[in-house]
Structure formats: C-alpha cells, structure tokens
Amino acid sequence: MTEHLGAFAAAPRDLHAFIAGLPKAELHVHHVGSASPRIVAELAARHPDSKVPTDPEALVDYFTFTDFAHFIEVYLSVVDLIRTPEDVRLLTYEVARDLARQQVRYAELTITPWSSTRRNIDERAFMDAIEDARKAAEAEFGTVLRWCFDIPGEAGLEAAEETTRLATDDRLRPEGLVSFGLGGPEIGVERPQFKPYFDRAIAAGLRSVPHAGETTGPETVWDALTHLRAERIGHGTNSFQDPKLLAHLAEHRIPLEVCPTSNIATRAVRSLDEHPIKEFVKAGVVITINSDDPPMFGTDLNNEYAVAARLLKLDAQGLADLAKSAVDASFLDEPGKAGIRNEIDSYTSAWLAP
Ligand SMILES: Nc1ncnc2c1ncn2[C@@H]1O[C@H](CCC(=O)c2cccc(C(=O)O)c2)[C@@H](O)[C@H]1O
C-alpha cells in the first residue's frame, strides 16, 4: 500500500464511486452496534419501556457521545432492546443486508452472546437465530458472515466463563464461529486475567482477536499479544506511543483493525487529522479498515475507506490494496480469500482501464 502514498490522482467524487463498488471484507464490526436507525427505532417501538428514541432522526442526538463510558451506556440501552430470538434473527439478517449493499463480500461480526443469554434468551435459540440469518444472508445477498464471540470484559470472569462455554461446547458452538474477542472498557479491566479463557478458546480452534489499546496505552496491546496470543488487534490505536511495539507488530505481521471514525465518536482520538493511522503505515504495520458500530458513529465501511483515502492519500489502486489487506488478514479459507482478491483485481483493472 505504501507505494501509493502521495498518488492521490482521482477526483474525490470518482474515488467515492470506486469505493462504493469495490468488493470488501469487514473484520471489526459489532452485531448490536450495526443495528440501523430503522431497526433500532422498530425495536424501540416494540418495547415502549425503553428510553431509546423511536424516531430515527432523534437517534442522531442519542448517538452523540461525551466519552467512551457514555458510548457503552447508550450501547447497552440498545442491547436491552434485543429480547427474543426473532429480534436476534432480524437484527443479524438486516446487518447482512446493509453490508451487502456496500459490496461487503465477507464480514466477521463480533457478537456478545452473554448479553443475550443473561437477558433470558435461550442459548440454543440464540445460536439457531444467528445461524439461520447467516445462511439466509449468504444465499440471498452472497455475503459470507462469520462470528467472533467476545467477552464483555467489564462484566467480569463470570461473563468470561459463560462466553467461553458458549464458544467451545460442541453441542452449542455455531458453525460460523471463527474467533474469540474481548471488548468493552479497558480501564481497570486487565487483559491477563482472561488468559485461561483465551487458552481454552484457542485450544478449541478459535482465533484470538481482543480489543486493546483503544482507550488505554500500548501496555494493553503488549498484554493482548503476550497473554491472550492475539493474532489481530481490535483498534490498537495507542500503539503509536511505543516504537518497539510498532516494530513488533510490523515484524510479526499482526494486523491492526483500525476504525477511524469510531475513535473520534468515542473521543478516544481528538480528530481524524490526529489519528495515528499514518504512523502505523510508516512503521510498516499491516492495517485493515473497519467500521466498528457504524450507525452509532454515523458512518459505514465505505465512508471509512474514504477517510483512509484522505488520511493516507490513496488512489484507487491504494484502496484496492487496502481492501486486499483485509481479505489477507481475515479468517476466511484460502479459496474464499482467492475469490475476493480476484474480484477486487478485476474490478480495479476495469475501473483503471482507459
Ligand atoms: N468500540 C468498542 N470498543 C469496545 N467494545 C465495544 C465497542 N463497540 C461495541 N463494543 C461492545 O461493547 C460490549 C460491552 C458490554 C459490556 O461491557 C457490558 C458490561 C456489563 C453488562 C453488560 C450487559 O450486556 O448486560 C455488558 C463489548 O462486549 C463489545 O462487543
């Protein structure tokens, strides 16, 4: 990707059109955090005891956050709207539809099953709902979905135990599950305490993708690498503060799942122009571009690619290379990866042809 820096040739409008049609992979996007304003409003209307607005326009204000803790508080009020297996199925199917509209061919969706099972959604019915939506989405939209089950760190070790059980029990574990994560606030939630749970998930064949360095410093990223054996890092934003860490990520080709607009919306970073994405590229770190909780942050994956194009001064070929980096860093099988890479190449050649 680096070779395209400084080659911002196409007009921005053309680049937006290029991005809109570019086949993409999304590696860091949360299930509940992807609920569109229409779905949130529909669920809120079904559950009038909730404080979530029923009017999609009022949601814009509701989704304006003062800090990360406020974001999590609002996030949990939306989690509270998901009360039945049918809510889970509808949400998952509609999320897939929104991804397909953006030419997302493959997505790893982060799901927090504990948040649903503790709200008395039957665990078997929960798994069936997400799998049913996954299969329907693949058949109807051609978008392949895979799951990352994450521990909500702040909820403690009981939630960790339950998440690990749901992810590793052969009778429950859904076919689409590929990875294991750790989310929520980082302050006061030390990564090493989750080592035994990650060990069990990894032993069961899952890949390790914890959030780290989003709201705390580079030491949390080191902890995620050392104790949780992270293969990719969710955000990793504050890695830029430690040159040795950047060198380590680059040398071991551990990708960062960068979500630029999310970091501004949760006030983890002051402005897009101050985002360390340029430092990551300069240090040779593999980056992937992602949307995190798109409607809550007023963004989508296409917009995140446009942001990356601006910050990294990328042209169409640079954007295609970025899209291929996400395919390479994904947990899709090799034939699946090759298929999307080929699609990206043919689309880009046709776009660039005179
Ligand atoms: N940018 C983000 N960075 C980090 N995480 C993010 C981000 N976006 C979304 N999340 C999600 O937030 C969840 C947090 C849930 C949580 O802490 C909690 C605590 C106590 C009770 C309950 C409950 O359900 O009752 C939940 C995480 O598991 C994660 O999947």
Ligand SMILES: [Zn+2]
């Ligand atoms: Zn996230």
